[in-house]
Amino acid sequence: MRVLFNLAWRSLRNRPVTSILTVLAVALSITLLLGVEQARRGMRESFTGTIKGTDLVVGARGGTLQLLLGAVFGIGSPTGSVPYGVYEQWAKHPAIRWTVPLAIGDSHRGYRVIGTTPGLFEHWRYRSAGTLTFAEGKVIATARDVVLGSDVAEKLRYALGSEITVGHGLNAVAGLGDHESHPFVVVGILKQTFTPLDRALFVTLDGIEAMHGDEGAGPGGAPTMPGAEAPPVMPGASPPTAMPGASAPSVMPGASGPAYTPPSNIFQDQPKALSAFLVGTKTRFETLRLQREINQFKAEPLTAVIPGVTLAELWRTLGTVEGGLRLVGALTIIVGLIGMLVSLYSSLEARRREMAVLRAVGARPGMIVSLLVLESGLLTLLGCVLGVGMTMGGFAIAQGVIESRTGVHIAVQAPGTLEWLYIGVVLSAGVLVGLVPAWRAYRSSLADGLSPRL
Amino acid sequence: MTASGRPGSAIAIESLQFSYGTGPRVIDIPHLEIAPGSRVFLHGPSGCGKTTLLGILAGVLHATHGSVHVLGHDLVRLSGSQRDAFRAEHIGYVFQQFNLIPYLSAYDNIALPCRLDARRRARLGSVSLDAAIRDVASQLDISALLDQQSTALSVGQQQRVAAARALLAAPDLVICDEPTSSLDTDRRDAFLALLASSVARANATLLFVSHDAALGSRFDVQLSLPTLNRAARADAA
Numbered sequence: 238m239r240v241l242f243n244l245a246w247r248s249l250r251n252r253p254v255t256s257i258l259t260v261l262a263v264a265l266s267i268t269l270l271l272g273v274e275q276a277r278r279g280m281r282e283s284f285t286g287t288i289k290g291t292d293l294v295v296g297a298r299g300g301t302l303q304l305l306l307g308a309v310f311g312i313g314s315p316t317g318s319v320p321y322g323v324y325e326q327w328a329k330h331p332a333i334r335w336t337v338p339l340a341i342g343d344s345h346r347g348y349r350v351i352g353t354t355p356g357l358f359e360h361w362r363y364r365s366a367g368t369l370t371f372a373e374g375k376v377i378a379t380a381r382d383v384v385l386g387s388d389v390a391e392k393l394r395y396a397l398g399s400e401i402t403v404g405h406g407l408n409a410v411a412g413l414g415d416h417e418s419h420p421f422v423v424v425g426i427l428k429q430t431f432t433p434l435d436r437a438l439f440v441t442l443d444g445i446e447a448m449h450g451d452e453g454a455g456p457g458g459a460p461t462m463p464g465a466e467a468p469p470v471m472p473g474a475s476p477p478t479a480m481p482g483a484s485a486p487s488v489m490p491g492a493s494g495p496a497y498t499p500p501s502n503i504f505q506d507q508p509k510a511l512s513a514f515l516v517g518t519k520t521r522f523e524t525l526r527l528q529r530e531i532n533q534f535k536a537e538p539l540t541a542v543i544p545g546v547t548l549a550e551l552w553r554t555l556g557t558v559e560g561g562l563r564l565v566g567a568l569t570i571i572v573g574l575i576g577m578l579v580s581l582y583s584s585l586e587a588r589r590r591e592m593a594v595l596r597a598v599g600a601r602p603g604m605i606v607s608l609l610v611l612e613s614g615l616l617t618l619l620g621c622v623l624g625v626g627m628t629m630g631g632f633a634i635a636q637g638v639i640e641s642r643t644g645v646h647i648a649v650q651a652p653g654t655l656e657w658l659y660i661g662v663v664l665s666a667g668v669l670v671g672l673v674p675a676w677r678a679y680r681s682s683l684a685d686g687l688s689p690r691l
Numbered sequence: 692m693t694a695s696g697r698p699g700s701a702i703a704i705e706s707l708q709f710s711y712g713t714g715p716r717v718i719d720i721p722h723l724e725i726a727p728g729s730r731v732f733l734h735g736p737s738g739c740g741k742t743t744l745l746g747i748l749a750g751v752l753h754a755t756h757g758s759v760h761v762l763g764h765d766l767v768r769l770s771g772s773q774r775d776a777f778r779a780e781h782i783g784y785v786f787q788q789f790n791l792i793p794y795l796s797a798y799d800n801i802a803l804p805c806r807l808d809a810r811r812r813a814r815l816g817s818v819s820l821d822a823a824i825r826d827v828a829s830q831l832d833i834s835a836l837l838d839q840q841s842t843a844l845s846v847g848q849q850q851r852v853a854a855a856r857a858l859l860a861a862p863d864l865v866i867c868d869e870p871t872s873s874l875d876t877d878r879r880d881a882f883l884a885l886l887a888s889s890v891a892r893a894n895a896t897l898l899f900v901s902h903d904a905a906l907g908s909r910f911d912v913q914l915s916l917p918t919l920n921r922a923a924r925a926d927a928a
């Protein structure tokens with residue numbers, strides 16, 4: 238067997254151009270096939286892994302996908318704004334275990350600034366129940382505190398104690414429209430999570446409010462919600478107690494709905510509106526009921542999404558595209574293998590003499606078959622190995638680009654079961670393809686005997 | 692090797708008939724016997740069936756009529772794989788030309804029979820394959836060529852490499868199918884001398900085929916295939 242392997246290997250090396258081209262063809266098609274699979278799996282894992290433990294994401298009425306992507310994944314902007322009073326009201330709902338408010342709309346040198354509460358650090362879960370941990374420092378407490386995601390700290394070279402000013406809007410250019418009069422001080426830096434949180438800054442809701450408040454009166458005084466054009470919830474600079482939600486306690490659905498109470502004044506400057514809030518419910522069953530209840534809430538048009546369900550919708554939409562790409566991958570594999578068949582088959586004519594010599598020195602016909610099958614198997618194997626390498630290498634290189642463009646961190650993973658299955662199928666197909674010229678060589682070596690017709 | 696079936700003859704053929712597929716009869720030999728250790732010259736015009744007969748004797752072609760005893764084994768009765776194993780173990784074969792696997796070095800070409808067949812390898816006894824190759828190479832004066840790619844060799848060098856391969860590991864029967872036809876006279880004579888001495892040293896039976904009857908004087912026995920082969924005579928008539 239080792240002799241045959243050696244023979245096959247040298248025979249391939251004797252035809253370097255066709256061998257290399259064949260290997261490349263197989264490798265490229267494997268790359269395409271595995272790449273689609275890796276991207277699919279990586280993206281799904283990245284998305285599902287980002288938001289574990291949150292049962293509902295609630296925001297202004299709008300597209301479920303937009304809400305989820307904007308509020309949680311930092312892609313696009315959230316659907317609009319939720320009056321703070323409405324949030325407070327729902328936070329008291331008996332089905333709710335915890336809530337975390339999110340005020341999104343400002344940025345610092347291209348990174349999102351998220352106004353939230355310390356609860357975020359307590360309740361956010363990512364991947365296998367990982368909790369957020371601090372590399373250094375502590376949780377935000379005052380209006381001047383800011384906690385940095387690991388990427389932000391690393392890329393911008395901030396340390397504990399660094400002073401930061403925050404810019405207007407999500408795409409603010411550094412220095413332009415910064416809320417300079419309200420600088421923040423870094424009090425904590427999170428450990429890397431490989432989620433969009435790595436690329437965010439966290440301040441208190443007070444901080445957001447103080448920052449905007451310091452700008453003085455006028456439209457700039459309101460939190461710069463991305464959905465500012467959406468149904469305006471903020472009638473100017475009304476005091477926090479005059480929340481629109483306050484006007485409609487009677488519309489609350491049934492007794493189970495949260496009773497409205499004026500917001501307690503734990504914050505000196507309550508933001509007037511949030512972008513969204515995260516909800517942890519007491520049971521799975523409550524999640525569904527609460528979702529329905531929130532979606533039907535009359536006083537304020539809200540949308541509540543179950544992250545997993547909405548992501549599943551996203552995957553379904555993307556499924557068609559993935560299917561198409563997979564089909565293209567399969568077709569390129571077929572083309573690659575046919576190319577190999579053609580090159581092996583057409584080389585046979587020139588190799589009849591070689592087969593006769595092999596027979597004369599003692600090779601049995603089975604060995605001739607094995608030799609050709611080994612050759613095609615080797616070519617395919619090399620193609621597969623190269624293809625896997627190219628896929629992994631490609632993702633290792635593309636990872637940074639993808640992450641900085643979309644915030645999606647795609648982990649470079651060893652091929653999964655499906656990928657191994659693909660590779661297995663391709664390898665077997667390669668061997669089967671080798672059987673065709675092998676069979677012909679077998680037949681002709683039997684018929685030729687020792688005097689092949691040249 | 693001691694012959695089991697018919698002691699006393701290296702090759703013994705009785706009423707052998709052969710044709711390629713459904714084609715015309717190419718070989719029809721009533722009787723032929725060759726003593727072990729003899730150097731036999733077999734000649735005949737082109738197309739009289741020389742290569743075909745050698746193919747049968749080497750067990751590559753399968754005759755279904757008559758009996759072909761080579762070194763005591765009746766090749767007619769052996770299965771395909773048995774004949775392959777038999778050839779690998781007992782026979783060295785040199786073609787007219789293009790003897791070598793193009794992508795192997797001279798060394799690897801010579802080593803091939805021993806690498807493909809464990810029993811052929813076992814004939815070397817305690818001698819290492821490498822030592823055996825270097826020994827046979829020095830006999831045939833190709834020691835300096837061993838590392839060369841076989842495509843880089845001249846025709847005469849190629850034939851000597853092929854002879855070295857056929858002679859390696861003491862085959863019982865060395866079959867040469869016009870190995871000198873592509874050599875000039877000087878090279879042909881040198882090659883024949885080397886071949887004769889190496890075969891004598893290996894104690895093998897030599898069956899040498901050529902259409903050039905003039906070479907016959909260098910051999911112990913001269914045979915004319917057309918006189919042995921009734922098919923060829925019928926063909927010629």
Ligand SMILES: Nc1ncnc2c1ncn2[C@@H]1O[C@H](COP(=O)(O)OP(=O)(O)OP(=O)(O)O)[C@@H](O)[C@H]1O
Pocket residue numbers: 684685686688711714717735736737738739740741742743744902
């Ligand atoms: N593989 C084959 N298939 C069918 N017919 C064959 C095959 N090989 C040889 N023949 C036929 O068998 C006959 C004998 O051929 P063979 O090659 O044995 O002749 P030869 O004596 O070796 O001739 P040469 O001196 O030219 O080599 C020829 O008529 C040839 O056409």
Ligand SMILES: [Mg+2]
Pocket residue numbers: 688741742743868
């Ligand atoms: Mg011939």
